[in-house]
Amino acid sequence: MSEKAQRKKPGRKPGSRVTHGAYSLVARGEFPSKRCYIECWLSEVRAGLIRDLGHTETDLSTGQATLIERIIGKLGILRCIEEHVRERGVMKGNELSPPLGKNYLGWANSLRLDLLALGISKKNGERILTPLEIAAEIDREKGSAQGEARPAEAGTGGPGTAQEGRSSADEGQDMDEDQRGEEG
Known part of the structure; x- marks a missing residue:
């Protein structure tokens, strides 16, 4: 057998053996x-x-x-790598542990993309209110506590008018403009 044929043997290249178990999960389908x-x-x-x-x-x-099957497979590989790092440490000498440096981020990103494709996102919680919505909610609570709602007057920003979405900061700005108009 020639020297060139000996070098092209299939299998792992010489060097440190990978022991985290992710490859046996992929190759044999078992942990x-x-x-x-x-x-x-x-x-x-x-x-x-x-x-x-x-x-x-x-x-x-x-x-x-x-x-889902792809996600579970990738999670298995990631967990094997994580457990290996937990047992052996993040650093090997002055370098990042080989499974972390070579594979982990690629698998994690691929998992994230699969989860997005599946439509799984962050936990569905309550929608965060904008400051305008908070102010409107406070106004409603004040109105219901007093037993009556504010009457809608034309041009005052009451419900049903064109100024409904305006905040008190906008109204303060209008007053400043009115005062400047009176001075000038």
Whole structure:
């Protein structure tokens, strides 16, 4: 066998062996024995994703089911890398640990894009009110506490007028302009 043929053998290149387990998950479809607890966590995440979509598994479209499987696979790889780093540390000598430096950010970004494609976003909370909406809510509360709502007068910014969305700061600016007009 020639020297050139010996160099082109398939398999890993010489060097330090990668031991985080993400490659065995991809190659064999199973976790290394010391990482089996991740499988239970991934099952919970999968059920949560299906629940977040508001469906049962049978109601998912083919695209949604495929994305969920891809997400679970990527999460498994990321968790294996995270556990490896937790056990061995972030730095190896003066450099970042090889799984972090070479792979982690790529897998994490790919996972983020898959989650966006699936339509999973941040937790749906209450919408944040604008200052104008807060002021209007306070006015409504004051009106209901007094037992009567403010009467809508033409041109005063009451409900139903063109000035409905104006804030008290805008009204103060109008008064400044009126005062300047009287002085000049």
